[in-house]
Amino acid sequence: MINLADTRNCHTLLRQAKAAAVTAGRRLVDLRREGRLNHDLDPIWTREVKAEADKIIERLLVEELSSTGLPMLSEESGELSKNGDTDLRFILDPIDGTANFIRGIGESSISIALFKGEEPVFGVMFLHPSGQLAWGGPDFGSFIDNQPICVSTVQQESRAVLCTGIPARFDLTDKTLRDVFIGRMLKFSKIRMIGAASISLLHVAKGSADCYAEHDVMIWDIAAGLAMVCGSGGAYKLSPGAHEHSRHVIAHNGKLA
16 A cells, blocks of 8 residues: 555656556557567567567657656566665556457557555556556556446356466476466356456456466566556455566455455
């Protein structure tokens, strides 16, 4: 939670983040229209797509947010700056769901989160291709185009919808991990893999899904969505993953056992 002394500053930062997301979102629409879809697979994590558009959007976001003077962590460039005078930090994912964007499969998002230490303050997401702006946090509530959203009321896993995924860093050769992954899914009524962690978390935040869980997902994939789940009445649990900046995450409506 943010201190009362930080409230005015955080509202200003939220306005800047929303403006940055909209500016970057318009550029993303242009890139799609121009056919700027050049991409390749990461040479190390060969299930991870890297696109020209990711780098273009990252540069734009960094330019838009640099006036805040806050440190940033981004998918494409890692730690972009450091500032020992604050524990606030922007966490950026220029395009979460790059493969969705490149191939035209479902939604992707431009995701901006502000964290205070390890806790989310707010998240902002520009949704592509709908053009909607989603935002929220534990002290703000959560909204899509300024309409408030709320988590579901489902209480039983056997009646619940789970969103999940198989991240690029998930070790498919590890039988124990596979068994945990499959065992988790079998508890739920329905399973959905959407291809963008931020979008999955948004579904939890707005009540169209009840839970999201993923193993070794990167913090920039989930940071904005976690803030929105908190803002709409949900809860989450994080634990360190096997890689730098990766996390094991479970986020839910706060009502599931």
